[in-house]
Amino acid sequence: MYTDEDLIFYIKELFLESTLNNYNIDLNTQIDEIYKKFSGGECQRLNMIRALLRKPTLLILDEPTSALDEQTAKKMLDFINSHVSSIILVTHAKYCIEWVDEIIDLNNLLTSE
Secondary structure, eight states: OOOHHHHHHHHHHTTOHHHHHHTTOOTTOOOTTGGGGSOHHHHHHHHHHHHHTTOOSEEEEESTTTTSOHHHHHHHHHHHHHHOSEEEEEOOOGGGGGGOSOOOOHHHHHHTO
16 A cells, blocks of 8 residues: 555656646546556656555566656666666666666577577
């Protein structure tokens, strides 16, 4: 379970406050229809908030920054890395290398067998 304060914290940290204000969304608003108007990056950040509210110890992320500009993506990855102890990250983004301890290149893995 999470509190309103938790939700507000994540909204601010993942840069969605202005988006929600632009659509006049508060914490009690059903966003089913409004969500369809969000950009890809806004949807990715909202989905990340949903995941983080569960306070996971492990996150498996598949292209979590594909719809974000590099600067926003790096800030989001910094934030996730500081709040989740283990992350499995699937990505094509070269700038994500600085957040990983180990790289498994699936292309090389498949061609070497």
